[in-house]
Amino acid sequence: xxxxxxxxxxxxxxxxxxxxxxxxxxxxxxxxxxxxxxxxxxxxxxxxxxxxxxxxxxxxxxxxxxxxxxxxxxxxxxxxxxxxxxxxxxxxxxxxxxxxxxxxxxxxxxxxxxxxxxxxxxxxxxxxxxxxxxxxxxxxxxxxxxxxxxxxxxxxxxxxxxxxxxxxxxxxxxxxxxxxxxxxxxxxxxxxxxxxxxxxxxxxxxxxxxxxxxxxxxxxxxxxxxxxxxxxxxxxxxxxxxxxxxxxxxxxxxxxxxxx
Amino acid sequence: xxxxxxxxxxxxxxxxxxxxxxxxxxxxxxxxxxxxxxxxxxxxxxxxxxxxxxxxxxxxxxxxxxxxxxxxxxxxxxxxxxxxxxxxxxxxxxxxxxxxxxxxxxxxxxxxxxxxxxxxxxxxxxxxxxxxxxxxxxxxxxxxxxxxxxxxxxxxxxxxxxxxxxxxxxxxxxxxxxxxxxxxxxxxxxxxxxxxxxxxxxxxxxxxxxxxxxxxxxxxxxxxxxxxxxxxxxxxxxxxxxxxxxxxxxxxxxxxxxx
Numbered sequence: 001x002x003x004x005x006x007x008x009x010x011x012x013x014x015x016x017x018x019x020x021x022x023x024x025x026x027x028x029x030x031x032x033x034x035x036x037x038x039x040x041x042x043x044x045x046x047x048x049x050x051x052x053x054x055x056x057x058x059x060x061x062x063x064x065x066x067x068x069x070x071x072x073x074x075x076x077x078x079x080x081x082x083x084x085x086x087x088x089x090x091x092x093x094x095x096x097x098x099x100x101x102x103x104x105x106x107x108x109x110x111x112x113x114x115x116x117x118x119x120x121x122x123x124x125x126x127x128x129x130x131x132x133x134x135x136x137x138x139x140x141x142x143x144x145x146x147x148x149x150x151x152x153x154x155x156x157x158x159x160x161x162x163x164x165x166x167x168x169x170x171x172x173x174x175x176x177x178x179x180x181x182x183x184x185x186x187x188x189x190x191x192x193x194x195x196x197x198x199x200x201x202x203x204x205x206x207x208x209x210x211x212x213x214x215x216x217x218x219x220x221x222x223x224x225x226x227x228x229x230x231x232x233x234x235x236x237x238x239x240x241x242x243x244x245x246x247x248x249x250x251x252x253x254x255x256x257x258x259x260x
Numbered sequence: 261x262x263x264x265x266x267x268x269x270x271x272x273x274x275x276x277x278x279x280x281x282x283x284x285x286x287x288x289x290x291x292x293x294x295x296x297x298x299x300x301x302x303x304x305x306x307x308x309x310x311x312x313x314x315x316x317x318x319x320x321x322x323x324x325x326x327x328x329x330x331x332x333x334x335x336x337x338x339x340x341x342x343x344x345x346x347x348x349x350x351x352x353x354x355x356x357x358x359x360x361x362x363x364x365x366x367x368x369x370x371x372x373x374x375x376x377x378x379x380x381x382x383x384x385x386x387x388x389x390x391x392x393x394x395x396x397x398x399x400x401x402x403x404x405x406x407x408x409x410x411x412x413x414x415x416x417x418x419x420x421x422x423x424x425x426x427x428x429x430x431x432x433x434x435x436x437x438x439x440x441x442x443x444x445x446x447x448x449x450x451x452x453x454x455x456x457x458x459x460x461x462x463x464x465x466x467x468x469x470x471x472x473x474x475x476x477x478x479x480x481x482x483x484x485x486x487x488x489x490x491x492x493x494x495x496x497x498x499x500x501x502x503x504x505x506x507x508x509x510x511x512x513x514x515x516x517x518x519x
Contacts, residue, residue, distance in 0.1 A: 057409055075412035088404035093428045102424075106415035154414055 003068065003190045004031040004054065004158060010062035011049055023049050025216040026063070029209065031192065036184055038193040038201040040245065041211030042253055047194045048162055054192060055081045055160050067157065077107065080151035082161045086143040090135045096122070096146050097131040103154030121149040124183055141172035148183070158190045165200070177203055198245050202238055203231045210248045213256035220248060293474045301475035302482065315483055317459035318449055322491075325381045326445045329388025330438055337393040337437070341400020341430070342422065354394060362387030362448035370456045383452040387444035392437040399433025400426060435499060442495060446488060461487070 011024040023046045031037045039047050052058045054065060056075040065072045067079065080103075083089040091099050097118055104114040122128045125145040135143055144164055151159060165173045181204055184191055195201055201208055202225065209222045223245075227238050276295050283294040305311035340346045365386050366379075373379035403426050411425045453462025461480050468477035 055409070055413065057412075075409065077413065077415040080413040081409065083406045083410065085404070085406060089406045089410045091407065091425065091428070093431070102411070102416075103414035106411075106417075106420060150410075150414070156413075 002030045003033040003035070004029070004037075004192065005066040005069075006030075006054075006063065007066075008063035009050070009053065009060050009065060011046070011053060011058070012061040022216045023214060024053075025218055027217075027219055029219060029222070031190065031207065034188050034190055035207050036181075036191045036193065036205045037207045037209070038195060038205040039209055039211060040195060040198065040201050040249070041217070042213055042249060042256075043196060045211045045214045045252075046217040047211060051081070051160050051162050051192065051194055054158075055079055077103070077154050078157045079160055080154060080156040080158075082144075082147050082151055082159065082164045084163045084166050086140065086147050086164075086167075087135065089147055090143060090150070092135050095132050095134055096127060096138070099135070099146055100150045100153050102150060107154065117153050118149075121153045124152065124186070125149045125179065139172075140168050141176055144168065144176060145179070148180070152183070152187065152189070156189070158192055161191060161193045163195050166195070166197075173200075180204065198242055198249070199233055201245075202227065202233075202241055208245070210245060210252075213252040220252065290472065290474055293478060297475050298478040298482065301479050305476070305479060311479070311483065314459060314461050314464045314480075315487065317457075317463075318453065318461045319487065321377070321380050321460065322384060322445050322449050325384030325449070326388050326442060328381075329385040329441060329445065330392055332385070333389040333392025333437070333441070334396050334434060336389070337396025337434075338400060338427070340393065340397040342426070347397065347401075351397070354390065358390050358394060362444055363451040365448070366451050366455055369452065375456045379456055380449060380452040383448040384445045387448035388441040391440040391444060392434075395437025395440065396430065396434050399430030399437075402433065403429040431503065435503070439492075439495060442491060443488075446484070446491075450484065 006027050006029040009024060009027040009029075010022065012020050012022050014020045027050065039050065041047050049058065053060055054072070056072050056079065091102065094102070100118045100121055101114050104117050109117070118131070119128065122131055125148055127142065127145055127149065130138065130142065135146065138146065147164075165176050168176065177200060183189075184204075191204075193201075193204060205225050207222070208225055209219045211217050212220045223241075225241070227241065228235060232238060233242065279292075280294045280296065283289060283292050302311065340350050362383050365383050369379040369382040369386075373382055407425055407429060408421055411421050416424065449460070450462035450465075453460035454466040457463045461483050465477050465480035465484075468474065468480060
């Protein structure tokens with residue numbers, strides 16, 4: 001049984017003058033429990049829209065989304081989103097501890113249980129010594145780790161990540177990618193990841209879909225990624241996969257340019 | 261700190277010296293009395309309690325009017341910020357009315373409420389409530405959407421989101437409004453007292469003109485400066501004590517980094 005099942009998902013937007021744009025057209029996708037699934041595509045193809053729909057922030061215009069065979073009804077604690085703009089996503093007036101504590105607090109856990117949960121997840125992201133700091137005292141990478149800890153503390157089934165490392169420098173990005181992979185392996189959580197970075201996608205994922213360029217985006221091709229561990233761009237299989245995917249994306253970009 | 265104190269003391273001293281020389285040698289003493297005479301008058305009026313009486317009259321009006329103006333202003337501002345419907349209806353008239361200074365409201369207030377205390381409070385509340393509403397509503401609307409979405413993912417109810425995300429996030433804006441409103445409240449009370457009161461610093465200043473008492477007028481002006489500074493400092497102090505973590509937020513948003 002799949003963790004996340006999208007069947008013929010369509011999303012239309014209408015602007016103020018009533019024009020309707022079809023952003024997503026008939027997306028079919030199946031993600032199994034514990035998978036690390038990545039959605040790859042050029043900017044503007046509708047990746048974030050699809051994530052917003054799975055998160056429950058937007059409704060579908062057509063089709064169906066099932067999580068563990070249940071339909072989605074708005075945002076829920078079983079799917080937590082990690083945003084790219086971490087400074088705005090975190091609660092700046094709360095300490096690191098209080099940020100991470102928020103989810104457990106909202107689900108009514110006792111103070112002592114909350115403390116245990118917070119400490120566990122702060123340790124997982126290596127921030128156990130920064131619990132009393134405020135977000136503005138942290139670097140971008142540390143803030144993103146707080147967001148990850150905050151999302152995990154609520155023990156969701158699926159982690160939805162919208163280009164979470166896009167705003168970080170290359171070195172921090174690499175470290176966080178490795179940390180994320182480790183966390184994923186340790187917790188066994190299902191991850192739905194969005195990026196435009198092919199290498200990142202190949203390093204992290206077990207399953208990968210390339211989106212066509214918008215509008216009326218569909219999933220162009222879906223791959224199961226079974227590369228050797230540890231994942232490395234130096235590996236020839238990795239490089240071949242990279243080339244294959246890059247060609248697919250270039251094809252889409254060319255198509256879009258022709259249409260314009 | 262010491263160096264800054266020295267510099268400001270010195271510049272104040274220089275200012276007083278220039279004032280004295282200009283007043284004695286150049287200006288009409290009826291118009292601009294020398295600082296020594298003003299200081300003497302301040303001392304005299306403090307001693308017989310007259311100064312305290314008028315200062316307290318003004319201060320009391322401001323405190324009460326400002327308090328109610330802020331309470332109503334925050335409530336209305338939050339309502340406007342949370343409801344796009346209310347915002348659509350109320351924002352255009354507010355944007356129009358905000359340009360009408362509380363000073364201009366004084367004659368209307370007297371016309372409607374006569375010469376007793378009500379007319380003063382109307383002016384003060386008017387001056388307070390408008391900036392508070394506008395800044396509060398802006399603060400509520402400026403809460404980042406993803407922050408609210410994050411809270412939704414973490415299981416917060418609509419009420420909890422308002423209480424724990426929307427309101428705290430908008431505090432810097434609300435505080436800006438409160439501070440602005442304090443200035444308008446004083447402006448309003450002085451104007452109202454000049455025209456329609458027999459107590460208060462505004463009255464004192466107007467009476468000084470009517471009775472040709474320039475030292476008293478300058479005493480009144482000096483007290484306005486002093487009260488303004490004192491209330492602003494008190495405001496900051498209370499905020500620091502009560503809202504420390506939001507002050508951190510404000511400092512952070514303006515780019516301050518703790519070393």
